[in-house]
Amino acid sequence: MLTGRSDRKAFGGSLARARGWRLAQAVALGAIRAVYPPQCISCGALVSSDFGLCGSCWRDTPFITGPCCHLCGTPVADDSASQAADLRCEDCHATDRNWQAGRAVMLYRDKGRSLVLALKRGDRLDLAQPMAGWLARAAGPLLTGGMLIAPMPLHRWRLFRRQFNQAALLSAGLAQRVGLDHCPDLLIRARATGSQEGRTREARFAALEGAITIAPRQATRIQGRAVLLVDDVMTSGASFTAAAAACHAAGAARVSVLALARVAKDA
Numbered sequence: 644m645l646t647g648r649s650d651r652k653a654f655g656g657s658l659a660r661a662r663g664w665r666l667a668q669a670v671a672l673g674a675i676r677a678v679y680p681p682q683c684i685s686c687g688a689l690v691s692s693d694f695g696l697c698g699s700c701w702r703d704t705p706f707i708t709g710p711c712c713h714l715c716g717t718p719v720a721d722d723s724a725s726q727a728a729d730l731r732c733e734d735c736h737a738t739d740r741n742w743q744a745g746r747a748v749m750l751y752r753d754k755g756r757s758l759v760l761a762l763k764r765g766d767r768l769d770l771a772q773p774m775a776g777w778l779a780r781a782a783g784p785l786l787t788g789g790m791l792i793a794p795m796p797l798h799r800w801r802l803f804r805r806q807f808n809q810a811a812l813l814s815a816g817l818a819q820r821v822g823l824d825h826c827p828d829l830l831i832r833a834r835a836t837g838s839q840e841g842r843t844r845e846a847r848f849a850a851l852e853g854a855i856t857i858a859p860r861q862a863t864r865i866q867g868r869a870v871l872l873v874d875d876v877m878t879s880g881a882s883f884t885a886a887a888a889a890c891h892a893a894g895a896a897r898v899s900v901l902a903l904a905r906v907a908k909d910a
Contacts, residue, residue: 684773685754685761694773703754707747707781707905714740715877715900716747716781717907732907738880742872742887742898744785747905748777751876759875759904763809771809774903775816778873782817785899787869792818793829795874795882796855800835813903814873829861829870830886847881855885857893866894877902 681690683697685704690697696704710719712732719730749755761767762774794810802808811827818825836850857865870890872883877900887898 705750705755715745742900745900746781747902748781749904751904751906771812778817779820782901790869791824792871793826796830796832798832798835810874831856831858844879847879851881851885855889857889867896869897870895872900875903878906
């Protein structure tokens with residue numbers, strides 16, 4: 644509480660300094676943008692704000708909007724929004740999913756595919772920030788209070804070669820944006836499963852069975868909690884299936900999945 648002239652003078656001085664600092668920041672930012680204006684994260688064209696897509700790249704990025712599969716987020720043709728919670732794509736009708744709900748940001752094709760590969764194989768780690776924002780919007784129907792967010796794990800040798808886990812970058816940014824707990828080491832890929840490219844659906848599930856477990860030191864953290872598993876790409880769902888099985892075995896109350904991109908040939 645201000646009780647005297649000296650206190651009011653001190654408060655006024657602090658307020659003036661704060662305003663001066665904000666003004667200096669604005670001037671510095673303006674100078675930086677004059678030299679380095681914001682560019683499209685995909686093609687480099689000038690855009691109005693940082694970490695944005697230009698109009699052309701936005702149109703070429705197959706973001707998923709409208710009715711979608713309740714379990715994986717694949718677009719589904721349906722005229723009844725009231726049945727959205729029951730919608731399932733062909734894959735999820737044919738496969739017994741062991742998680743309760745899922746969403747995806749975009750389809751894994753066109754500009755969506757190139758953006759994912761730029762993060763995963765092109766060392767474009769700057770893309771994790773805008774992608775986390777996209778994930779936060781897509782994750783809305785999945786989020787619950789007290790939920791634990793965790794990335795899909797890489798085997799230690801693949802992590803050693805790549806030096807980062809792209810799923811962990813995405814899940815960390817998501818957790819920060821939505822204000823939920825993040826556990827980057829919740830899951831362990833106990834054995835190397837190799838690339839899934841070229842494998843049949845059956846081979847993919849067989850390769851991942853039992854390959855993902857809960858880290859022993861995190862076992863008590865998951866009990867009775869809802870868990871959101873995050874990955875960059877979902878194809879057959881074999882990785883999510885293995886991870887969800889580990890979470891349920893450790894006592895998770897509910898498991899949901901979220902992918903940056905969904906492989907869906909007929910979407």
